[in-house]
Amino acid sequence: SQQGEEDPQALSIQEGENATMNCSYKTSINNLQWYRQNSGRGLVHLILIRSNEREKHSGRLRVTLDTSKKSSSLLITASRAADTASYFCARTETSGSRLTFGEGTQLTVNP
């Protein structure tokens, strides 16, 4: 079972609005990654942030990491209908080697 907690579980917004998704975890991590999954497709890597980084940008995506609060957020600015997908956070813990995925946030962007 997954141990990352993401909220909200589902988010519905209008095109042009910003979407923020959050991810919390319980252990120390080496890095945290965000992935996107379109319906019926495989997961696609979006961005990786290492434990010594606080913020990263990629196009309309902004990821923050607060290791003291054990949380990360993914912000999608100026959302588009094509951003509709499930978004997963995944972390690599310092105590283990494998990537652990959260349960995902289903984002719907209405045109």
Next chain:
Amino acid sequence: DAGVIQSPRHEVTEMGQEVTLRCKPISGHNSLFWYRQTMMRGLELLIYFNNNVPIDDSGMPEDRFSAKMPNASFSTLKIQPSEPRDSAVYFCASSFTLQETQYFGPGTRLLVL
């Protein structure tokens, strides 16, 4: 690079039959992962390999499931005998190292009747 390749893309079989799913990782990647995804259970890690060696198979649900990686460019996930509750999308992913970005294949959609 063609990315991670999985076959078949769709499989429909009857309960009790053997099912073999195949995966070709990205060339040069040393780690390979098998996942299962369902609406009820979400994304589950079944097993992963590093340098062709199985590292952790604790996610494999039952003895009916087995996975092999005979070489760096090929892995199989076998279900024998299959049951209706095995119906799911099975993803293979590979990465350069265990902790780096994973690249997912398109998945195999399995339906066991």
